[in-house]
Amino acid sequence: MDLKTPLYDAHLKAGGKMVSFAGYMLPVQYKDGGVIKEHLAVRNQVGLFDVSHMGEVVYEGKDALANLQYVLTNDFSNLEIGRVRYTLMCNKNGGVIDDLLVYKCSAEKYLLVVNAANREKDVTWMKQHLFGEVEFSDQSDRFVQIALQGPNAKEIIGQLTKEEEIPKKYYSFVEDANVGSVSCILSRTGYTGEFGYELYCRPEDGLKLWDLLLKSGQKYGIIPCGLGARDTLRLEAGMPLYGHEMTEEITPLETDLSFAVKMNKKEFIGKQAILDKGEPKITRIGLQLTERGIAREGANIYFNGKKIGQITSGTMCPFINKACAMALVEKGIVEIGSPIDVEVRGKKITAEVVAIPFVKK
Incomplete structure (x- = not known):
């Protein structure tokens, strides 16, 4: 229930x-x-x-930072008390388990905010990888x-x-x-x-x-x-959503979230798998329809008649009053301004590759 x-x-x-x-x-x-x-x-x-509905978990103790450095992709060694940092949590294959925010409350206490649908999965994963002097608690109900x-x-x-x-x-x-x-x-x-x-x-x-x-x-x-x-x-605003632009099969680098992945860290879960994959072969793009229609999740994208990827999120954006979408496509084929086709209800409609975010404020 x-x-x-x-x-x-x-x-x-x-x-x-x-x-x-x-x-x-x-x-x-x-x-x-x-x-x-x-x-x-x-x-x-x-x-x-x-x-x-969002989840909140706490790491506390002498080895709280070391645990975060290992289980998360970003670097928290220079995070100041009172600051927040976006990060991802990867599996051993480099796929994204979740994206989350880390709040540094003190030198030995961190509050993490996780996606609601992933709360139980995240908590289980974090508990499985605890080490050293650290106390972990799921405080979502508080x-x-x-x-x-x-x-x-x-x-x-x-x-x-x-x-x-x-x-x-x-x-x-x-x-x-x-x-x-x-x-x-x-x-x-x-x-x-x-x-x-x-x-x-x-x-x-x-x-x-x-x-x-x-x-x-x-x-x-x-x-x-x-x-x-x-x-x-x-x-x-061009913000990715877990389960759409991120999944356990897609690495952060393949969905243009490299800013939150610090490959110069000594070690984190998924690092070696990301390295072994090499240069990403897919990338996240933004697109704007140039004729009537809405590009929904799962719609195929074509360039010069060749399928190059799929829509991950799409809707009519009320503020700019244009139908926009994000997609994962083969890297290096299209660029800003490239004309593409999106298959909507069995019909191909035209679109253009545009910069993300769609709204400029």
Whole structure:
């Protein structure tokens, strides 16, 4: 049976259309909004998301850093306390088990945020590879996570939080911030391509924080937003999604995430397999349809009549009002501006290779 977040009743009250997602019942959209309205609210004003389905795990102890260095692809040896870093976790064949964020809370304590659908798999994998003096705990049930995203997010947080408790830099956080009267982790992160924050609080404070943000954000145009807008926003911003642009068969280098893979580290799980594969033979591209249609996941892509890859994510992007998609294709065949064909419902429609992200802000 699907779980409910502590904000479930608030979603029903607001007219949320609830769907099953990653083992939880979550709103895909709201009756007074809809995906397009919610998407545009985030781009132009501000939107509020319940992302409590995400997982949180903690590494703590003398060898916490050594464990992260081994199990994750990025380098955390120079990560400062109060900063956040994106990374991937690979299997021994170099494929991606998950992508996640690492928060450095202290010299010996790290909070990791993992994808909801991968939580159990990730926890099992991490436990299997623990070594040395380290304590590992799955603390997912101890957090409600709320995302406040959009250009007006700063004004709302500024009304509720002391200046010194507001993180100033992108990918930074304050561990013990007070937003209104709610104690939480306040993080300058997000999955929309917009200015915004992610807030982590205790489950018993979740509804209070949600209502407080909605009330304080009324004059800034805030509306609650669902999974539908979250997906169109991340795609428009060119952000990859696990299970689409990343899988256990695709290495990070094959989906253009080399920035989060530090091959100069002494060792990490999957490093040797990535080296053995050599130069990637596929790559991730962005494309924009030049005639009517939507390129959906799994659609074949052709260049000069030859199949070169498949769509991994595609939709109509509301802010730019264009149908866009990301795809994995053979490397070195097309470039920005190349004309390609996408097979949609048995018919080939034209598209053009464009730069990622699709939205320029």
